[in-house]
Amino acid sequence: MKRIIATVLSAIVGLFGYTIVDTAIDSRVSELENRVEYLESVVEEYHKTTAKPAVSTTKKVFTTTKKPAATTTAASTEICVIADGTCGKTTTWKLYSDGLLVISGEGRMDACTAESDVPIAWDNYRSMIRRVTIESGITYIGFAAFSNCDNLESIKIPDTVTEIGSFAFKLCKKIKSIEIPASVEKIGAYAFSGCTVLEHIIIPDSVKEIDSFAFEGCANLGSITFGTNIKEIPDGAFSACGLNDVYYKGTQEQWNEIIVGENNVILDYATIHYNYSVK
Numbered sequence: 001m002k003r004i005i006a007t008v009l010s011a012i013v014g015l016f017g018y019t020i021v022d023t024a025i026d027s028r029v030s031e032l033e034n035r036v037e038y039l040e041s042v043v044e045e046y047h048k049t050t051a052k053p054a055v056s057t058t059k060k061v062f063t064t065t066k067k068p069a070a071t072t073t074a075a076s077t078e079i080c081v082i083a084d085g086t087c088g089k090t091t092t093w094k095l096y097s098d099g100l101l102v103i104s105g106e107g108r109m110d111a112c113t114a115e116s117d118v119p120i121a122w123d124n125y126r127s128m129i130r131r132v133t134i135e136s137g138i139t140y141i142g143f144a145a146f147s148n149c150d151n152l153e154s155i156k157i158p159d160t161v162t163e164i165g166s167f168a169f170k171l172c173k174k175i176k177s178i179e180i181p182a183s184v185e186k187i188g189a190y191a192f193s194g195c196t197v198l199e200h201i202i203i204p205d206s207v208k209e210i211d212s213f214a215f216e217g218c219a220n221l222g223s224i225t226f227g228t229n230i231k232e233i234p235d236g237a238f239s240a241c242g243l244n245d246v247y248y249k250g251t252q253e254q255w256n257e258i259i260v261g262e263n264n265v266i267l268d269y270a271t272i273h274y275n276y277s278v279k
Contacts (some may be wrong), residue, residue, distance in 0.1 A: 099130030
């Protein structure tokens with residue numbers, strides 16, 4: 001660069017015929033050199049700030065850390081008590097999260113009485129009840145104890161129960177069958193009224209009394225088995241039922257001695273099977 005500048009100045013001097021002292025030329029050259037160096041430094045700095053990074057030819061290596069497999073915890077299947085209380089002087093109840101209602105204790109299970117305005121103990125949970133287990137020791141199933149339990153499908157009655165109270169299972173529309181133990185002596189009024197999917201019922205020999213309308217409105221009740229201790233079928237006990245077959249353990253003469261109340265016309269059209277023996 002310095003050489004180029006000196007050559008240019010010499011050419012200018014020769015062209016115009018000026019006589020320039022050497023020291024003057026050197027001073028001018030030095031000044032120009034300083035400017036050139038300054039410009040070069042500016043240019044160099046500019047390139048540093050705008051230059052793209054050099055492309056690396058080194059292959060990058062990526063590492064993946066494997067996370068532990070996500071664990072899906074299924075909804076808890078643990079069964080727990082969601083409500084409990086008393087249903088008599090010596091009886092208690094527990095309702096479990098799977099819909100099982102357990103009645104425990106000794107003596108009468110009085111969920112409420114016909115004269116009482118107090119709601120049944122588990123009144124607020126009726127729709128949740130799917131199964132009922134009455135444990136041994138209970139002697140009486142209370143008035144309207146399980147009436148209107150729309151989702152009740154099965155019930156276990158122990159052989160300590162002697163009486164099924166009035167309205168006990170009224171309008172339990174999902175019970176298809178129920179086993180009445182041989183300890184039961186009385187079935188109250190409307191006890192199974194409106195159990196529309198009940199298909200068959202066996203009334204054991206121990207039962208001596210059936211109250212009015214006990215099975216009224218059991219539209220799908222196609223057959224029933226009677227023991228020989230029944231002396232009377234009260235008014236409407238089987239009204240609006242679909243009875244086709246009656247299985248009676250006694251003779252035809254014994255059957256004819258039974259007093260049949262009004263509104264049991266279905267018995268006139270059902271086939272009576274005498275001397276029936278439960279297998």
